[in-house]
Amino acid sequence: MTSTTSTPRRAAAAAFIGTTIEFYDFYIYAFAAALVLGPLFFPSENPMLSTMAAFGSFAVGFIARPFAGMVFGHLGDRLGRKKMLLVTILLMGIATTCIGLLPTYSQAGVWAPIGLIFLRLLQGISVGGEWGGAVLMASEHAPKGRKVFFASFAQWGSPAGLLLALIAFRCISEMEQESLMSWGWRIPFLMSGVLMIVGLVIRFGVPESPEFTKVKDSDQTSKNPVSEVIRTGWRQILFAALAVTIGSGGFFFTNTFMITYVTQYQGIAKTTILDCLFVVTILQFLSQPCSALLAERLGEGRFLKWVASLCILVPYPMFLLVQTGNLFYMTAGIALAVILLAALYAVIAGYMAEAFPTRVRYSGISIAYQLGSGLTGGLTPLLGTFLAGYFAGQWWPLAVFFSVLAFMSLTGVIGLSRLRSQNAKSYVLAPSQGVIS
Template sequence: MEKDQSKRAAAAAFMGTTIEFYDFYVYATAAALVLGHVFFPTTDPVTGTLAAFATFAVGFIARPLAGLIFGHLGDKLGRKNMLLFTMILMGIATTGIGLIPSYASIGIWAPILLIVLRFLQGISVGGEWGGAVLMASEHAPSHKKTFFASFAQLGSPAGLILCLLVFKAVTSLDEADFLSWGWRIPFLLSFVLMAVGFIIRFGVKESPEFAQAKAQAETVKYPLKNLFKYYWPHVIFAGLAITIGSAGFFFTNTFMITYVTQYLGIERQTILSALFWVTVLQFLTMPLFALWAEKIGAARFLVGIAVVCLIVPYPMFMLVETKNILLITLGITLAVVSLSALYAVVAGFMANAFPTEVRYSGISVSYQFIAALAGGTTPIIGTLLAKNYAGEWLPLAYLFTFLSAMSLVGILGVNYLQRKNKVAENTAALSNEEITQ
């Protein structure tokens, strides 16, 4: 029975994060393609794009707040209830964006409503991720926790694939139809997806590790207080560890849409098609990377792949600059597969850094703060670099390398703390044994 729950929890984590990230990527893609025109029409194209990306960043500003709130509640009240709430919130926020009248219709209220609903999107995804990872990993057998945790990570490429399919359909409309109503369709589909995700999640039992901790009165009254008092180094290093896994996707899947369309003259449909096939490959390879990491050790695997991420942006941009769509696709594939390998494994690695009573808080705060600092600003920084260094790609590659270096430092830090804790636990166990004898 527990084995069935393990599989069901992994499936629910996958479906839930797929829907959450679909909603998040829908906004990101729309920000790159159309939101500047609809909600900031008085500006020039580049400034309009920056304004749209600024509203994109608002969602990331909300995510640390959500990590604090939902992490605390998840460690006190359980993982499942938090996940049901975030699912409903995301569906309402995304559907609402699809219903906002344009700037031409209601003036300044249009961008104001956009910002409010974008903030609610950020709250939702900020509370979602940690719970989804833990429901999958805490239901999993002890020797499969990294692999099962990767199912929550699979929601990112799956959500992007769904997003790209829908946008591929709506961008094939006449330009006037796309700008007036076609762009709204991906947002409105969220309501249907929310209903499906809620039903799937409702059937999964609470995490057995949390249930056991609660039954044995091992939960704590103030999880956040304990987290920052005893585990603040773990929070910092765990956050750094996932940097390229978070920010890298918005570099390749959001900023690169703007870069190749505005600076290389590639058609929107062309780059969306390329990103679709890149993401399919990402989706197929992530479970394989998780299994590989399970065999050789998560820390060893992550250090190696972080080093690869340091190097990979240079061949990527060399291939992108050819303006050949096949070579552009190959270049982006190199980067995406590398950073997605890290992303697939790092969730379980982070979860193991924290004890059960502060685990939801620990991984949520770690991830969401770095997502706000690095993920939300990456498209803006990339756009500014591209504008100020027109025709030069090296500054953009350096940005990718810097984000990868942050991950490498974080992985090494978490590994050091885990080894230190293990030595301390073994020493305490030996001391207790001597006392008993």
């Protein structure tokens, strides 16, 4: 199959819309965990314990992601990228809609949190399989020399999904507290069913990746891509997992934990922080494609090193501005951090993808990304809540925590860059052995 002139754009658009829907579903759970799920499903006399339990259920979704990355990576490298993307969006839509139908603890007792955690696991499985396929459908359809930029369209779905989630929760936050807690919180979850249908229709219209089709037609698909990529590319997986740390953990720090931090520890209204995050997310949405274009001109490796280095420094001015309680300064502080996070996030997907050969690429990037995001993205709000409670009134431990995440990403980018330089393009496809490192 050969790509027509319009196919790369269609593939990029489908990746963007599909990941927008997936991340909308994922983010509305994050917001619900910060705002309502604690008292509804994990009631306690101590609000901090309820919030930590809700964030614990949020982390469960991340625990499932590395395993899902392996399963869907294997199937995607064996059967194709498109089939897996249809399965993941269907699974996510069903799981999220069912969360909106769940009885609460007061209605069903212990079965309520059990059901919530089970559906959260399904969400994690879906995202664990979704990300790699969306990135590859965009990058493997891309013109030569533009793979990183086209792959960034899959990453662009994250701020778009976050915007939709923020709009949904901003609307219901205006409701009376009693109505919000009884039925209003369900609305964003139930909307997922409609979005799922839209995503399925769009993805049906995009052909399979031409690079995968070429490998399949030449009978060079790996019999066990997960085993092969772990055996031959474990260093690439390790450094790529480190490289995505701040891109995942940092966003959940600014967009999820920060809601709890400013509402519970600074007494700022929910609507104020949601308005702040809405403006910040618009800036992220606008800046991400610009960052991808800039990286294309400067060199992706050099660009990623500079951005990761700046991320180590950015939490200190961010917290100083957030501490003022002024909406303008809060927005400026969080925006400064998020624009840097978005720059790394936009570029890292395509940069990672080029580190693995086609026959094991879905498995390689899925394992790496889901391992990194699973450990940091899910635990960041939980650890942030613990630090905020333990060091009550002090922001510097939180800033140090953010800097550590950024340093891990810088280490990963440097390691991945060196491997790419040493190995020409990390791996070369060999007809007899599949890959040579």
